[in-house]
Amino acid sequence: MSEVIKIKKGLDIPLKGKADKVFGQAQLPDLFAIKPTDFNGVVPKMVIKEGEKVKAGSVLFFDKYQPDVKFVSPVSGHLEAVIRGERRKILEVVVKSDGKNETVDFGKEDISSLERDTVVKKMQEAGTWPYLRQRPYDVIAKPEHTPKAIYISGFDTAPLAPDYDFIMTGKEKEFQAGIDVLKKLCENIHIGINDEAASKLYLNTKGVEIHRFRGPHPAGNAGIQIHHVMPVNKGETVWTIQPQEVAAVGKLFTTGKHDFSRTIVVAGSEIKKPAYYHTVMGACIAPYISNNINSDEHVRLISGNVLTGTQVSEEGYLGFYHSQLTAIPEGDDYEFMGWAKPGLGKYSISRTYFSWLQPRKEYRLNANMHGGKRPIVVSGVYEKVLPMDILPEQLFKSILVEDIDKMEQLGIYELAEEDVALCEFVCPSKMNLQKILRNGIELMIKELG
Amino acid sequence: MKALRRFIDKIKPHFEKGGKFEKLHSTFDAFETLLFVPNTTNKEGVHVRDAMDMKRTMATVVLALVPALLFGIWNAGYQHFLATGQEADFWPMVGHGFLKVFPIIVVSYVTGLAIEFIFAQIRGHEVNEGFLVSGMLIPLVLPVDIPLWMVAVATAFAVIIGKEVFGGTGMNIWNPALLARAFLFFAYPAYMSGDTIWISGLTSGEGIVDGFSGATALGTAVTTGNIDKFSFMDSFLGIIPGSIGETSALAILIGAFILIYTGVGSWRIMLSVFAGGFLMALGFNAIGSTPLMQIPAWHHLVLGGFAFGAVFMATDPVSATRTTKGKYIYGFLIGVFSIMIRVFNPAYPEGVMLAILLMNTFAPLIDHFVVESNIKQRLKRASVTA
Numbered sequence: 122m123s124e125v126i127k128i129k130k131g132l133d134i135p136l137k138g139k140a141d142k143v144f145g146q147a148q149l150p151d152l153f154a155i156k157p158t159d160f161n162g163v164v165p166k167m168v169i170k171e172g173e174k175v176k177a178g179s180v181l182f183f184d185k186y187q188p189d190v191k192f193v194s195p196v197s198g199h200l201e202a203v204i205r206g207e208r209r210k211i212l213e214v215v216v217k218s219d220g221k222n223e224t225v226d227f228g229k230e231d232i233s234s235l236e237r238d239t240v241v242k243k244m245q246e247a248g249t250w251p252y253l254r255q256r257p258y259d260v261i262a263k264p265e266h267t268p269k270a271i272y273i274s275g276f277d278t279a280p281l282a283p284d285y286d287f288i289m290t291g292k293e294k295e296f297q298a299g300i301d302v303l304k305k306l307c308e309n310i311h312i313g314i315n316d317e318a319a320s321k322l323y324l325n326t327k328g329v330e331i332h333r334f335r336g337p338h339p340a341g342n343a344g345i346q347i348h349h350v351m352p353v354n355k356g357e358t359v360w361t362i363q364p365q366e367v368a369a370v371g372k373l374f375t376t377g378k379h380d381f382s383r384t385i386v387v388a389g390s391e392i393k394k395p396a397y398y399h400t401v402m403g404a405c406i407a408p409y410i411s412n413n414i415n416s417d418e419h420v421r422l423i424s425g426n427v428l429t430g431t432q433v434s435e436e437g438y439l440g441f442y443h444s445q446l447t448a449i450p451e452g453d454d455y456e457f458m459g460w461a462k463p464g465l466g467k468y469s470i471s472r473t474y475f476s477w478l479q480p481r482k483e484y485r486l487n488a489n490m491h492g493g494k495r496p497i498v499v500s501g502v503y504e505k506v507l508p509m510d511i512l513p514e515q516l517f518k519s520i521l522v523e524d525i526d527k528m529e530q531l532g533i534y535e536l537a538e539e540d541v542a543l544c545e546f547v548c549p550s551k552m553n554l555q556k557i558l559r560n561g562i563e564l565m566i567k568e569l570g
Numbered sequence: 571m572k573a574l575r576r577f578i579d580k581i582k583p584h585f586e587k588g589g590k591f592e593k594l595h596s597t598f599d600a601f602e603t604l605l606f607v608p609n610t611t612n613k614e615g616v617h618v619r620d621a622m623d624m625k626r627t628m629a630t631v632v633l634a635l636v637p638a639l640l641f642g643i644w645n646a647g648y649q650h651f652l653a654t655g656q657e658a659d660f661w662p663m664v665g666h667g668f669l670k671v672f673p674i675i676v677v678s679y680v681t682g683l684a685i686e687f688i689f690a691q692i693r694g695h696e697v698n699e700g701f702l703v704s705g706m707l708i709p710l711v712l713p714v715d716i717p718l719w720m721v722a723v724a725t726a727f728a729v730i731i732g733k734e735v736f737g738g739t740g741m742n743i744w745n746p747a748l749l750a751r752a753f754l755f756f757a758y759p760a761y762m763s764g765d766t767i768w769i770s771g772l773t774s775g776e777g778i779v780d781g782f783s784g785a786t787a788l789g790t791a792v793t794t795g796n797i798d799k800f801s802f803m804d805s806f807l808g809i810i811p812g813s814i815g816e817t818s819a820l821a822i823l824i825g826a827f828i829l830i831y832t833g834v835g836s837w838r839i840m841l842s843v844f845a846g847g848f849l850m851a852l853g854f855n856a857i858g859s860t861p862l863m864q865i866p867a868w869h870h871l872v873l874g875g876f877a878f879g880a881v882f883m884a885t886d887p888v889s890a891t892r893t894t895k896g897k898y899i900y901g902f903l904i905g906v907f908s909i910m911i912r913v914f915n916p917a918y919p920e921g922v923m924l925a926i927l928l929m930n931t932f933a934p935l936i937d938h939f940v941v942e943s944n945i946k947q948r949l950k951r952a953s954v955t956a
Contacts, residue, residue: 133588134618227914342728352951352952355952357765421611421617424618427616427617428616428617428618429616432617449618453609455575455606455609457574457605457606458574458607459607460629461605469620469622470620470622470833471620471833471834472832472833472834473626473627473833474621474622474626476621487611488612488618489610489611490608490611491607491620491621491622491623492618492624492695493610493623495623495739495740496738497699498624498739498740500887500890500891501836501887502899510947510948512941512943512944525854530945530949531944538615542615545615545616545619546616546619547620547622549620551619552622554615556613556614556615563680
């Protein structure tokens with residue numbers, strides 16, 4: 122038994138609409154999409170044209186700056202559309218399924234005899250390479266680096282997040298195979314597990330080092346766990362990957378096929394029956410929300426969780442890395458003297474609203490900003506929800522003035538957007554801290570490479 | 571409320587870009603957001619946000635000031651009738667105090683907010699809520715018999731020189747309310763000290779009882795060599811002469827409780843100011859060569875503006891240190907310097923104001939050292955693992 126790392130700072134936002142551990146039934150949609158915007162720093166170059174046939178596993182586009190990093194179609198069918206935004210930036214690459222589910226065969230391998238180069242090549246060919254992301258910067262891993270470790274957070278503490286113990290059930294073999302493959306890339310594999318969960322699958326996995334964590338969100342973030350286990354310093358990299366993706370990598374090498382199936386949780390206060398669903402990466406979300414919304418107000422649909430997810434339309438698509446779909450009220454209405462009311466239904470980490478009288482209440486929080494943007498005035502709030510030895514306010518200020526030395530010294534290498542999402546949630550000045558952090562990271566990449 | 575909303579929506583276009591009253595956009599926005607929490611939703615980043623915003627934060631501080639304000643109003647009346655030797659019931663005292671205190675508050679808010687609105691308009695920003703607190707703090711640190719024009723001049727000075735020249739709320743170096751106080755203290759020293767300004771009516775000399783002195787406890791200590799006239803209990807409850815809001819440690823403690831419990835004010839700063847002041851006073855007790863040194867340490871903490879400064883002034887997040895460790899150092903030094911200046915200042919036996927302004931100046935330096943130590947610690951970690 123390894124010792125338990127207790128995370129004290131942080132916050133579990135008590136949202137309504139947690140999913141039961143049951144599976145909902147829904148038809149797979151016709152449309153699937155891979156969104157280049159899900160990948161930090163990737164500039165997509167299309168490989169095929171609209172109308173061309175694809176199989177599940179055929180390359181759709183690659184990264185202009187790293188041509189070996191390929192992004193593949195999750196289903197067979199044809200390229201339906203390439204949706205572009207401002208300045209012709211590619212937003213969505215949409216594939217229409219033909220329902221035949223033909224897949225590209227990349228060939229089985231005997232994992233024990235594999236070389237590192239073969240693993241890298243195969244993962245790139247099959248489009249599983251983007252699963253590996255690196256700290257610092259939270260961008261897709263660079264194969265030429267040798268990371269000091271590969272880190273897997275085995276649980277998710279974000280609001281309404283899926284229970285990985287539940288969704289990984291039955292995937293023991295693939296997971297172990299995935300770990301064996303990853304060991305060819307880097308010997309050192311760590312898994313962070315929730316001390317309060319059973320985590321049978323992880324505990325039975327061979328060849329990994331287990332770390333136990335206990336505490337509120339963001340305890341489940343890989344970045345937070347890495348900080349406590351093996352902090353990333355200048356010049357070092359640690360790769361991260363999510364449990365379902367490890368299983369997909371395992372399956373690629375044991376069956377020769379890229380497994381795009383995913384288990385997602387559909388949750389949130391506006392969902393009639395919050396539940397888990399079997400689906401496929403990049404699926405159109407329509408089947409999971411049609412007849413499943415219990416509100417007449419405007420509803421905000423989010424691929425991912427309420428802190429880090431991306432807003433999607435009713436016809437939108439699941440994000441590449443997401444295993445969660447959340448629906449909350451939009452809250453785009455005016456509230457009379459809202460700042461002066463007792464505010465029993467309002468959630469705040471402070472006790473400035475009287476909702477602290479009901480400690481166990483679950484809230485139907487909406488997407489309203491609850492106030493206007495202001496300069497930073499109040500101090501000491503970010504520190505309450507960032508369980509790292511980092512001075513968040515000073516770091517953000519160094520980013521705002523583009524002081525690269527300070528950014529480096531104050532720990533920008535250790536942070537990804539998800540780690541500071543709670544700081545953004547509690548910020549009384551309503552700053553966009555995740556955006557600020559990403560700007561800082563982009564500046565670092567530009568200046569330092 | 572729907573009718574009101576409809577009315578606002580109807581007139582709103584006139585204040586938007588290209589509208590008739592485009593120049594008054596900030597003003598319109600300030601009133602609109604005061605009446606209605608805007609319907610803006612999160613566009614990027616987090617989808618849900620904590621319900622606390624700047625308006626609520628500032629409103630909570632104002633709420634925390636209310637006990638001190640109410641007590642100040644009553645005490646203004648009480649001291650007046652005590653000085654003039656008249657018998658009076660509770661309500662006449664409150665009534666007298668109200669008539670004295672309310673105009674000061676009105677002048678402070680009107681002057682300050684007018685300047686805030688003008689500057690927001692010039693900059694094209696939203697009006698900041700910071701002055702809601704400053705506007706209440708300024709009256710509470712002034713003596714009750716102050717001429718109203720002085721309130722206006724001091725407020726204007728504090729808002730323009732103390733805040734707007736630095737870029738508005740969140741950018742200032744010194745606490746604006748204390749700056750107003752300091753301005754008056756140095757610009758009109760004859761008014762701001764002495765025995766008459768602290769009790770309403772004394773400056774104009776209306777029917778004072780023979781032998782009555784309106785001096786504050788600290789002033790009395792200097793002139794008579796002791797403070798026997800002011801018991802610890804009286805000083806704690808606040809039935810002594812002094813600035814409007816500063817006398818009652820009890821009312822201030824209620825405010826402190828509100829600030830700490832809601833999480834708006836920093837308990838670290840409050841605690842360390844009291845700790846620093848107590849230890850310093852204890853040290854002076856041991857020397858004991860002047861009357862002020864002989865005041866017992868615990869009594870020092872409830873006299874003058876010490877408690878008020880510790881709870882409401884030192885904790886102003888903008889002018890205080892911003893790092894957690896820095897807060898302890900900053901608070902402790904405020905406590906130490908408050909008592910030190912109080913004891914050694916020959917001109918005026920009070921030091922809280924100057925101590926806080928001094929430490930405001932040094933707050934960035936303290937933060938700098940805390941940040942540097944964090945950087946060093948992080949570097950050490952790197953060399954250990956390497």
